[in-house]
Amino acid sequence: xxxxxxxxxxxxxxxxxxLELRCNYSYGATPYLFWYVQSPGQGLQLLLKYFxxxxxxxxxxGFEAEFKxxxxxxxxxxxxxxxxxxxxxxxxFTGGGxxxxxxTGTQLKVEL
Amino acid sequence: DVKVTQSSxxxxxxxxxxxxxxxxxxxxxxxxxxxxxxxxxxxxxxYFSYDxxxxxxxxxxxxxxxxxxxxxxxxxxxxxASTNQTSMYLCASSPIWDEQFFGPxxxxxxx
Numbered sequence: 329x330x331x332x333x334x335x336x337x338x339x340x341x342x343x344x345x346x347l348e349l350r351c352n353y354s355y356g357a358t359p360y361l362f363w364y365v366q367s368p369g370q371g372l373q374l375l376l377k378y379f380x381x382x383x384x385x386x387x388x389x390g391f392e393a394e395f396k397x398x399x400x401x402x403x404x405x406x407x408x409x410x411x412x413x414x415x416x417x418x419x420x421f422t423g424g425g426x427x428x429x430x431x432t433g434t435q436l437k438v439e440l
Numbered sequence: 441d442v443k444v445t446q447s448s449x450x451x452x453x454x455x456x457x458x459x460x461x462x463x464x465x466x467x468x469x470x471x472x473x474x475x476x477x478x479x480x481x482x483x484x485x486x487y488f489s490y491d492x493x494x495x496x497x498x499x500x501x502x503x504x505x506x507x508x509x510x511x512x513x514x515x516x517x518x519x520x521a522s523t524n525q526t527s528m529y530l531c532a533s534s535p536i537w538d539e540q541f542f543g544p545x546x547x548x549x550x551x
Contacts, residue, residue: 371530371542426471432482
């Protein structure tokens with residue numbers, strides 16, 4: 329079955345520290361991958377997406393993600409976290425159709 | 441900027457009431473989606489529409505119906521609201537084969 333897993337429900341990091349949020353997918357071919365962020369009480373905003381080509385993808389707000397086919401992963405990274413990055417982060421993928429499958433989300437807390 | 445708007449941010453209804461949630465997008469997108477979001481469960485697709493008057497069931501369609509009479513508008517209908525439909529409802533739109541753009545959400549409470 330096609331699925332996406334975010335193993336970490338909650339992550340706490342100190343402001344200025346680096347961040348990596350994990351995302352693993354299960355799919356028989358190359359997926360189209362997305363990372364979204366949701367601030368409290370808001371809708372989701374796209375951070376970045378991977379369709380093909382360079383496996384290191386740059387997004388907004390200083391985020392990047394790397395597609396690793398061998399590990400079926402698409403982890404999100406940021407070198408230095410800001411307090412305003414505290415939010416919930418969702419990984420999602422599609423096999424090429426119009427529907428997205430979302431992970432259950434990772435809640436990020438930033439300690440000042 | 442793409443804009444997806446939802447008719448209400450907060451809604452309180454009583455059990456058995458008929459509830460309409462409205463979503464409008466201004467980018468001429470073909471696809472529109474309704475999700476519900478619950479803690480620990482992520483986003484679950486209720487219904488989506490790929491064209492006017494066309495709809496397809498998502499993962500959790502039971503207890504819901506939808507209507508898309510115009511391209512820009514996609515309505516979610518709870519025929520007889522129940523307490524287990526208390527949730528955050530998110531609408532999204534997308535062009536074919538690309539990212540989805542989300543509205544701000546409607547937090548529905550059914551008493």
